[in-house]
Amino acid sequence: MDAFAREHRLGAHTLSLHYRGTDKHREAPQQAVADVIERVSRYIDTLQGVENLFVASDESAFIEAASGGIAGLPVISMDDSVRGHEGKPVHLQGLKEGNRAMGYDAVRNALMLSRGGWLCRTSSFLSAWSAVFNPDIKVAVFNAPYEDATWRLERVVLQDALRI
Numbered sequence: 001m002d003a004f005a006r007e008h009r010l011g012a013h014t015l016s017l018h019y020r021g022t023d024k025h026r027e028a029p030q031q032a033v034a035d036v037i038e039r040v041s042r043y044i045d046t047l048q049g050v051e052n053l054f055v056a057s058d059e060s061a062f063i064e065a066a067s068g069g070i071a072g073l074p075v076i077s078m079d080d081s082v083r084g085h086e087g088k089p090v091h092l093q094g095l096k097e098g099n100r101a102m103g104y105d106a107v108r109n110a111l112m113l114s115r116g117g118w119l120c121r122t123s124s125f126l127s128a129w130s131a132v133f134n135p136d137i138k139v140a141v142f143n144a145p146y147e148d149a150t151w152r153l154e155r156v157v158l159q160d161a162l163r164i
Contacts, residue, residue, distance in 0.1 A: 001108065005115055008076040013051040015044060015073075016116035016137070017066065018109075018127035021059030027149035028123035031142050033065050040120050043140060043164050044071040047118065052076060054116060056109035056126075078112065080105040120164065128157045140164045 005011070019036055044050050052074045055066045066075050080102075110126050113119060114133035121127035123145045131139050132153070139161040145154055 001111055004078070005112070008054070009052060010054055010076065010112065010115045012117040013049050014116035015040075015047070015050045015053050015118045015120065016113040016127075016130065017053055017055045017070075018113055018119070018121040018124060018130070019055070019057040019059060019062040019066075020122045020124035020126070021057060021062055028143045028145040031122050033059070033062050036062070036122070036142055037065055037070060039142060039164050041071045043120060044073070050118070054112055056113055078105065078109060080109070123154065125153060128153045131157045138162070 017040055019031070019033070021030075021033075050071075050073065053066070053070055053076065055063060055075055055077045057063050057066075057077075063077055067077070069075065106126055110129045111133060113121075113127055113130035114137060116134075116137060118138045118140065119127060119130055119134075120140045120142070121130075122142045131137055139157060141158065141161045141163055144150070144158055144163075150158075
């Protein structure tokens with residue numbers, strides 16, 4: 001983790017971006033990929049000192065869209081073992097070989113997201129944990145969970161989060 005962060009120059013000048021796609025619409029309003037890219041670009045314009053972006057997502061389409069560039073900044077992501085395609089959540093497809101690797105990828109991404117100075121996120125426990133790992137990170141959210149899906153961790157993280 002430290003070697004990856006050093007190699008890609010991740011730190012306080014990094015904006016971390018987490019997009020939860022696939023099945024998240026069950027717990028929070030779905031956010032369109034293009035809309036999130038546009039909103040994070042506008043948000044970056046309000047910040048000073050952002051030098052790069054670290055992007056994590058369960059959705060391959062989001063990684064591809066973000067890799068095309070956001071606000072002219074370099075975009076870094078990890079090579080996860082599996083990502084969802086066409087809205088099909090990989091983590092809900094039953095037990096199979098590779099589930100352990102997906103869990104490992106999730107923990108690595110949550111830890112890497114926590115290394116930035118800012119965290120833009122859709123509703124997700126993965127990036128909520130990133131805010132716990134780094135209590136000083138400035139959090140901005142695109143959506144909030146539905147009332148019946150707002151568990152304690154999400155409520156605590158959302159208290160001080162900026163809505164974008």
